[in-house]
Amino acid sequence: MEPIKVGLLGFGTVGCGTYTVLRRNQEEIKRRAGRDIEIARIAVRNPAKAKSALATADGADGAAASTVAVTDDFNAVVDDPSIDIVAEMIGGTGIARELVLRAIANRKHVVTANKALLAVHGTEIFEAAHKNGVMVAFEAAVAGGIPIIKALREGLTANRIEYIAGIINGTTNYILSEMRDRGLDFATALKAAQALGYAEADPTFDIEGVDAAHKATIMSAIAFGVPVQFDKAYVEGISKLAAIDIRYAEELGYRIKLLGITRRTEKGIELRTHPTLIPAKRLLANVEGAMNAVVVHGDAVGTTLYYGKGAGAEPTASAVVADLVDVTRLHTADPEHRVPHLAFQRDRLSDTPILPIDEVTSGYYLRLRVADVTGVLADITRILANTGISIDALLQKESEQVDDHGKGETDIILITHETVEKNVNAAIADIEALRTVVSKVTKLRMESLN
Template sequence: MYRDPVESLEPLHHRQAAIRTLRVGMIGIGTVGSGTFRVLARNRADIAARAGRSIELVMVAARNLERAAGIVGDSVALTADPMQVATHPDVDVVVEVAGGTGPARDWVLAAIAHGKHVVTANKALLAVHGTEIFAAAREKGVIVAYEGAVAVSIPIIKALREGLAANRIEWVAGIINGTTNFILSKMRDEGLDFAAALAQAQALGYAEADPSFDIEGIDAAHKLTLLAANAFGMPLRFADAQVEGITALQGMDVACAEQLGYRIKLLGVARRQAAGVELRVQPVLVPAAHLMAQVNGSMNAVMVKSDAAGLTMYYGAGAGSEQTASAVIADLVDVARLDGVHAAQHVPHLGVHAHATNALAVLPRAAVHTSHYLRVPVHAVNQIQAIAASLAEQKVPVRQVALAAERPGMSPQVLVLTGQVEQGTLDLAVHALQARSEVAAPVTTLRVESLEG
């Protein structure tokens, strides 16, 4: 059985305004939604003490009402129409955890238009439609909170907005997709190739049947877009991000990176430069002794470099029902504290200049300046110096040259670590290198990140 939403919410009108319960309507009762309900119920007293008032889930929109009733019982009004939650007068804040970018946009904009705060864990929605959503929220003076959309259990949005509020952020870099980190960990620890590691991730539930968003880097780019907006006060620029996944990564490069003292991680990087912001997701080499290289399995980590605090690092679970619920409820506590105060006192949706016309530009790929790893197949081991000389001729600084450990049936492999060089210059050098007679097969290149202060 489930209650009629209109009848069941009516008594809430009679609560005193000053101490009135924050009434939550939720769209979606899947993995995240059910976790949110459980944690709210289990920790009700602690949450109320921290928020300064009770937070109560009063209404849920679900496709399967019978299943939803089995989760929330008869204490919550149920509806099959998400718009009823988004517009109901007895709902103060709408939690959107259904996912997607089409209907979810309409529900969120409807909630805002009706003066409701919004909490969401939907990174795709915000990365694609966030500029429109945040503009609407500013106009109505309501909060849009999304801690659960970025790094799940890691409170990185709060850290950027509040803990590091005094700082000028120089760069943010993170392992922000648990599926790809699990796959890369398996490739390194067990010597698996990409396909085998992906199959294991799917068997264990870390990867979806269609894992494209994860393994192509799109999920990480959605999250990086939000991190950059908060770090630098820039608009959401997902369409301008450079995105490269791990599908083409070979097990041999994972092994060669280890040989050189590095580990490969799918890293999202947002770095402020004089001419704009680097906004990129790709597999990179990280020094094996670095803390970021120790982040294994499905865990996430984000590192921030700022002028006053220096280097700070945040670590935690990157997926999970109650882990995401923790972030969703933290946002609800913020809403409970700020609801009713002047709109100017609300936690800002993004950075202070997110709607400015002179916002920072995103640097094109050719202008990104990093060190690089090259793996060059050659016909003979005595051709190693010819490879280094070719790169030097093309103005690419060479820090280290080595031969990869021999593998049965494979030609010799020359490994190169370069100094800092623009991507455009490196691309030209690799093109010239590829045309040389010594080179036996396509050259593999990956960026190298030191993640130093």
């Protein structure tokens, strides 16, 4: 049978990784897919650079080096009638969006690792794919090599999914692991991560939670049968996280992880990315370094967890190539019934609202500094009780500083039971108004992940 022909748009880390994996495991993949999968054309801005990368990838047996055609004309690849699948490896939401839509209009299947594109323009892209009867596969967009899209969309179809909580950004998990292990502050840990290549020169998308929120948005849509709605996602990164909160959390039996969380509630769907305390004994709390892991809780299956590398050339290529094989195996299935892009049939998506962060339910970690005088704790606990918030754990750290009058200051750390965020915010405003409270209240969210 004829090879299935792939046109690659972009030849950076993931594009080159895809080429390398397909080449190295060609025989094994053919035994699985029943057809050769061939990268027939590559479009890049700088063909000379790509040719040099190709030669390097071909390695020692360069004599038999690939004859894959390289061009700087992206449209030529997307319009090429001999191409069956376009693999978009450019990234971003500009030219990538145009080329993906053009490929779809040309009735080509699309494989992409572009989470930003799908989180923001998913609805438009999936609609176009439906009209043209093609598949858009995106396993590589979430958690790299971990087949989490497949688990959610196919493996757990029996379940009413209750929540997903994932470490889905390796850069921030690496930084948080270093902050905890070595007692570093954020800025120092970031610099170390940059020096080792775990963080980019401009790390904003990673450290501010945007990348994780893109991925959480995609998982939320698939889990609950709603459209992708990145504009409704709450996004908070780790750049303001203080080393002292990592230590205090540890004393209380928790680890702090940047989690992408999406949860079904009676009021609507929660979709939020932020630093989160989780009990140290959970498997998820023990996912260290640049590794990713996603917890999915379904009503029938209970808690499941998926762990692996979330980034890097070959782990991401593992997901891209799996999508290429999937398209090869399944493009002949009835388009109305084969696996829907967002797990649910497109005409059966729900308009359940995404809740604003004020309406979210969570446990809370509160740290504040108080004057070391009688009655201050009573005032704080009274405010919390009046707001209907009960306390799960409390830590009072002995005075470190003593002022001229012999009076000290103390850190108080509280962990609350689950409550609605707006209640906690109201309580915090009241607490900060107390004369004995000498700092702003630091607030972090806590999930028990039972």
